Amino acid sequence: LRNPVSASSGGRGILLHGGVKEGAAVAVTMADVARRAKTSVAVVSYVLNDGPRPVAAATRARVLAAATDLGYRRDRVAAALRSGSSGLIGLVLPDPGNPYFATLGRRLEEALARAGRLTVVANSGYDPHRQADAIEKFLAARVDGVIIVSAAGAGDPAGVARAAGTPVVYVHHRPHRSPTALVAADHTAAVSIAAEHLREHGYDRVALLAGLTDAGPAGAMVAAWRGELLRGECTREAAARLTEDLAAQGRLPRGLVTATDEQAIGVLAAAARLGHTVPDRLAIVSCDGSPDTGFTVPALTVVEQPLTEMARHAVRRLLREPDTAPGSLRARLVVRRSCGCPGPDAN
Amino acid sequence: LRNPVSASSGGRGILLHGGVKEGAAVAVTMADVARRAKTSVAVVSYVLNDGPRPVAAATRARVLAAATDLGYRRDRVAAALRSGSSGLIGLVLPDPGNPYFATLGRRLEEALARAGRLTVVANSGYDPHRQADAIEKFLAARVDGVIIVSAAGAGDPAGVARAAGTPVVYVHHRPHRSPTALVAADHTAAVSIAAEHLREHGYDRVALLAGLTDAGPAGAMVAAWRGELLRGECTREAAARLTEDLAAQGRLPRGLVTATDEQAIGVLAAAARLGHTVPDRLAIVSCDGSPDTGFTVPALTVVEQPLTEMARHAVRRLLREPDTAPGSLRARLVVRRSCGCPGPDAN
DNA sequence: CTGAAAGCGCTTACAG
DNA sequence: CTGAAAGCGCTTACAG
Numbered sequence: 172l173r174n175p176v177s178a179s180s181g182g183r184g185i186l187l188h189g190g191v192k193e194g195a196a197v198a199v200t201m202a203d204v205a206r207r208a209k210t211s212v213a214v215v216s217y218v219l220n221d222g223p224r225p226v227a228a229a230t231r232a233r234v235l236a237a238a239t240d241l242g243y244r245r246d247r248v249a250a251a252l253r254s255g256s257s258g259l260i261g262l263v264l265p266d267p268g269n270p271y272f273a274t275l276g277r278r279l280e281e282a283l284a285r286a287g288r289l290t291v292v293a294n295s296g297y298d299p300h301r302q303a304d305a306i307e308k309f310l311a312a313r314v315d316g317v318i319i320v321s322a323a324g325a326g327d328p329a330g331v332a333r334a335a336g337t338p339v340v341y342v343h344h345r346p347h348r349s350p351t352a353l354v355a356a357d358h359t360a361a362v363s364i365a366a367e368h369l370r371e372h373g374y375d376r377v378a379l380l381a382g383l384t385d386a387g388p389a390g391a392m393v394a395a396w397r398g399e400l401l402r403g404e405c406t407r408e409a410a411a412r413l414t415e416d417l418a419a420q421g422r423l424p425r426g427l428v429t430a431t432d433e434q435a436i437g438v439l440a441a442a443a444r445l446g447h448t449v450p451d452r453l454a455i456v457s458c459d460g461s462p463d464t465g466f467t468v469p470a471l472t473v474v475e476q477p478l479t480e481m482a483r484h485a486v487r488r489l490l491r492e493p494d495t496a497p498g499s500l501r502a503r504l505v506v507r508r509s510c511g512c513p514g515p516d517a518n
Numbered sequence: 519l520r521n522p523v524s525a526s527s528g529g530r531g532i533l534l535h536g537g538v539k540e541g542a543a544v545a546v547t548m549a550d551v552a553r554r555a556k557t558s559v560a561v562v563s564y565v566l567n568d569g570p571r572p573v574a575a576a577t578r579a580r581v582l583a584a585a586t587d588l589g590y591r592r593d594r595v596a597a598a599l600r601s602g603s604s605g606l607i608g609l610v611l612p613d614p615g616n617p618y619f620a621t622l623g624r625r626l627e628e629a630l631a632r633a634g635r636l637t638v639v640a641n642s643g644y645d646p647h648r649q650a651d652a653i654e655k656f657l658a659a660r661v662d663g664v665i666i667v668s669a670a671g672a673g674d675p676a677g678v679a680r681a682a683g684t685p686v687v688y689v690h691h692r693p694h695r696s697p698t699a700l701v702a703a704d705h706t707a708a709v710s711i712a713a714e715h716l717r718e719h720g721y722d723r724v725a726l727l728a729g730l731t732d733a734g735p736a737g738a739m740v741a742a743w744r745g746e747l748l749r750g751e752c753t754r755e756a757a758a759r760l761t762e763d764l765a766a767q768g769r770l771p772r773g774l775v776t777a778t779d780e781q782a783i784g785v786l787a788a789a790a791r792l793g794h795t796v797p798d799r800l801a802i803v804s805c806d807g808s809p810d811t812g813f814t815v816p817a818l819t820v821v822e823q824p825l826t827e828m829a830r831h832a833v834r835r836l837l838r839e840p841d842t843a844p845g846s847l848r849a850r851l852v853v854r855r856s857c858g859c860p861g862p863d864a865n
Numbered sequence: 866c867t868g869a870a871a872g873c874g875c876t877t878a879c880a881g
Numbered sequence: 882c883t884g885a886a887a888g889c890g891c892t893t894a895c896a897g
Contacts, residue, residue, distance in 0.1 A: 196683040200890060211868040216892060223893075227866060244682075248598045248660045249890035252873050257595060259638070259659070267624045268809060277614045280639060289655055291606070291638050292627060308636055312606070313595045335591075336543040407813045436813050443815040462615060466754045466783050468790040468815040547874060558884040563876060570877075574882060596874035599889045 199241045207237035219245060251313060260288045260489065261309030261317045263328075265297045269405075269433055270461040271476075272320060275342065278482035279318060286486055288315070295321075302328050310335050316489040318342055321387075327351070340489045342481065344387035354485040356476040358388040358430070358458060359395045361502045364474045365428040365456040366398070368504055372511045374426035374454060380410065380438070381430045392430055392458075399424060403434070410437030418445050423453060426510075432459040435471055439509070443468070450511040460505060469508035476502050546588045555584035566592060598660060607635045607836070608656030608664045610675075612644045616752075616780055617808040618823075619667060622689065625829035626665060633833055635662070642668075649675050657682050663836045665689055668734075674698070687836045689828065691734035701832040703823040705735040705777070705805060706742045708849045711821045712775040712803040713745070715851055719858045721773035721801060727757065727785070728777045739777055739805075746771060750781070757784030765792050770800060773857075779806040782818055786856070790815070797858040807852060816855035823849050 201212045201219075208215065210230055217224045218234040226234070237243075251257040260283050267273045280290045291314060293305030302321065306328055309317055316338040319329055329339040329351040345353045362379065369377045378399035382389035393400065401424075403413045410433065417423045418441075429435040435457035442449050449455055449469055457464060460475030480500045487494050506512045548559045548566075555562065557577055564571045565581040573581070584590075598604040607630050614620045627637045638661060640652030649668065653675055656664055663685040666676055676686040676698040692700045709726065716724045725746035729736035740747065748771075750760045757780065764770045765788075776782040782804035789796050796802055796816055804811060807822030827847045834841050853859045 196681060198682070198890090202890080205868095212891080213868055213870095213893080214866085217867090220892085225866065230866080244654070244658055246599075246660060246890055247658045248595055248604060249873090250892070251595045252593075252599050252875085253890080253892045255873080257659075267620060267627075273614060273620055277641065280614075280641060284640065289638050289640070289659055291636050293631065293636070294624065294627060307591070311592050311594045312604075312636055313593060334543060335545070411813070439815055440813040440817065463810075466758070466787040468786055470787065545874090549874080552884095559875080560877080560884060560886095561882085564883090567876080572882065577882080593874055596889090597876070599891085600874080600876045602889080 198246070199243045200246070201243070203241055204234060204237045204243050207241060208233040210234065255313075256315050257313045258288055259291050259309075259312060259314045261291045261293070261306065261312070261314040263293050263295050263302055263305050263309075263317070263319045263321070265295050265302075265320060267294055269431070270463040271432055271459040271478075272343075274461045275320060275478050275482065278478050279320075279342070279485060282482045282486040286490055286492075288490075299325050299328070303331070306331055310337060316340070318485060318489060319345075321345065338489050338491070340485050342485045347386065352488055354481055354488060355388065356478075356481060356502060359391045361458040361474040361476065362392045362395060362428060362430075364502065364504050365458055366396075368472070368506075368510060369426035369428065369454060369456055372426065372454060374424075374511075376424040377426035377428065378424040379428045379430070380413070380434050389430055401427075405431045405433050407433050407437035407440065410434035411441035414438045414441035415445065418447065423447065426454045427456075429455060429457045432457050432461050432464055432471070432473070435464070435473075435509075436467060439467055439469075439471070449509050454511045455509040457509075458502075460502075464505075465507070467509075472507045472510035472512065473505050474502045475505045545593070546590045547593070548590075550588055551581060551584045551590050554588060555580040557581060602660075603662050604660045605635055606638050606656075606659060606661045608638045608640070608653065608659070608661040610640050610642050610649055610652050610656075610664070610666045610668070612642050612649075612667060614641055616778070617810045618779055618806040618825075619690075621808045622667060622825050622829065625826050626667075626689070626832060629829045629833040633837055633839075635833075635837075646672050646675070650678070653678055657684060663687070665832060665836060666692075668692065685836050685838070687832050689832045694733065699835055701828055701835060702735065703825075703828060703849060706738045708805040708821040708823065709739045709742060709775060709777075711849065711851050712805055713743075715819070715853075715857060716773035716775065716801060716803055719773065719801060721771075721858075723771040724773035724775065725771040726775045726777070727760070727781050736777055748774075752778045752780050754780050754784035754787065757781035758788035759784075761785045761788035762792065765794060770794065773801045774803075776802060776804045779804050779808050779811055779818070779820070782811070782820075782856075783814060786814055786816075786818070796856050801858045802856040804856075805849075807849075811852075812854070814856075819854045819857035819859065820852050821849045822852045 201215045205212045205215045214226055215234050217226045218231050247258055262279055264272050264276045283290045295302035317332045318340055320342045321344050327346045327349045332339040339351050341351055341353045343355055378401050379396045380401045381393050382405045383402055403409045435455055442453055447453055457471050457473045460473035464471035464473050477500050548562045552559045552562045561573055562581050564573045565578050594605055609626055611619050611623045630637045642649035664679045665687055667689045668691050674693045674696045679686040686698050688698055688700045690702055725748050726743045727748045728740050729752045730749055750756045782802055789800055794800055804818050804820045807820035811818035811820050824847050
């Protein structure tokens with residue numbers, strides 16, 4: 172009756188418990204089901220796949236009963252080899268530690284699961300080589316499609332998939348001039364919504380904290396920006412360091428639009444350490460709007476990207492399903508505290 | 519030369535760009551390579567898999583050259599059907615929105631990638647049915663193993679995998695009396711380290727905020743706890759609400775150990791809204807210690823679980839590789855600001 | 866509506 | 882060291 176977890180804790184900090192090993196069970200095949208249902212494997216396949224040939228109701232019932240009785244489980248590997256479709260979709264993520272990418276990845280997995288697909292993931296860590304390697308492995312596994320959430324700029328990693336005849340779609344960003352489909356949030360619009368809101372507050376100096384690269388979304392933001400520009404890696408650490416440097420030089424702006432939540436969270440942490448109150452000394456609006464931003468201190472005002480809709484569209488596009496009109500897919504301003512508004516929790 | 523991303527923005531907020539469709543390329547097979555290398559498919563297989571038969575150096579060179587020339591890519595589906603090993607590992611996560619599980623999942627994916635395995639993910643959303651469904655799909659895909667990061671209490675979802683002869687390992691938690699292997703952080707030890715640290719600060723009232731369930735890690739924590747106990751769902755929202763209720767009733771403790779980072783972040787947000795300064799009015803130590811906690815305001819003091827090591831051990835256990843001694847795998851106290859210590863950034 | 870058979874691309878005894 | 886052949890478990894024309 173003792174809790175098996177604490178039972179052998181023994182102060183080691185990690186608990187490793189031996190599990191029971193079982194001999195590999197012999198799997199039930201369609202031939203077994205056919206034998207029991209007194210029909211052929213072809214008919215079993217027709218029943219279990221609902222086609223492509225019709226089956227008499229009585230036969231169908233016998234097959235279904237036999238399958239249930241024997242605990243039959245379809246072997247997707249064998250089906251994949253014969254039919255050419257594995258039911259697997261490969262997903263490359265640059266950095267699941269970033270809440271924006273993590274949330275996007277999660278939404279994509281959900282959309283794929285709803286479409287009956289299994290998601291194979293790989294993290295590229297922003298490294299084009301690892302990204303290419305992952306795609307290569309996906310193709311070897313004969314995935315039915317590849318979704319590339321790319322932050323890297325160089326090359327066109329989708330090319331190898333297209334060459335193999337495997338559908339691909341970029342999400343968030345795609346390399347310059349790539350002919351592959353893209354589903355991306357409109358970061359340019361997000362930045363202007365954020366900037367406009369800060370300007371309505373009447374702050375004298377509003378700066379944009381963008382990423383280091385001029386490629387992709389970040390580049391589009393920078394190109395569209397007309398005011399003071401700050402640049403730094405899109406990590407909490409880098410943003411925190413930059414904030415400290417700026418403060419030391421007395422160059423902290425009054426209002427700040429950050430390209431990413433990661434940066435906003437880093438700025439918030441540094442500002443708190445420095446004793447610079449947000450929003451009184453420094454007002455912030457971030458452009459990703461991942462769920463995490465509702466629980467920072469103070470809560471971040473964000474331009475929220477419609478990640479769920481993006482994921483749905485990417486999956487439909489990949490699976491070549493009819494796409495609905497993207498009418499409701501705008502980024503929307505979510506006003507909380509960091510911009511200087513009283514915020515939803517001000518009372 | 520215009521940026522293709524912004525080119526068709528048109529105020530829609532989401533950009534959907536048609537991609538080029540290519541006819542399915544005919545894949546190069548081992549037979550093609552064999553023909554070009556003037557040898558048999560068996561020998562091609564021996565060369566490309568480094569065994570199980572030896573091959574003459576000259577033949578090997580011809581095969582390698584032919585494979586490169588033709589751009590041969592091994593078909594893992596066909597290999598899986600024949601050899602019985604797909605190279606795929608299934609990973610069930612209860613909630614990737616939780617930074618603790620997200621980080622754990624990421625570390626597992628990294629460890630699996632290093633072992634040459636591809637990770638198939640599914641999110642259960644704490645729902646036992648979805649969890650069972652995911653495992654069923656993994657088995658149909660003939661994964662070589664299943665890793666279950668389970669938060670749900672009922673049943674023993676690993677049973678179906680074991681019955682199929684597929685290796686399974688639980689991470690974080692396993693159902694009561696399950697015979698399956700478990701790799702888990704020692705949450706009981708974490709709680710006592712956290713509590714001890716708060717007591718060293720001399721706070722009069724130190725409470726534990728635990729989850730709602732008595733199963734698994736949370737239950738072990740509760741069982742080991744000797745002081746004031748608070749309970750609530752392990753979400754930011756629930757923890758924030760609880761904090762507000764407590765404050766309204768004047769029952770906020772002086773020191774608080776939270777079972778999870780999610781709860782700590784929720785408490786922090788609520789405390790800030792209420793004007794209760796952390797750590798001056800309320801000191802907090804959290805027991806997960808995911809990377810996010812370094813950037814909260816104030817930075818959270820945590821008992822950090824060794825997620826990377828846990829992931830490595832789980833993968834070794836699953837793959838039946840020799841395990842190193844888990845000597846260095848203790849949870850360790852990371853002192854930052856929320857406990858009342860000056861913190862690493864106090865100057 | 867049903868069934869015998871080919872074949873997806875590999876791996877692996879087996880025989881040379 | 883090399884090669885012809887069987888077979889993994891399905892799906893799918895094809896013939897009845």
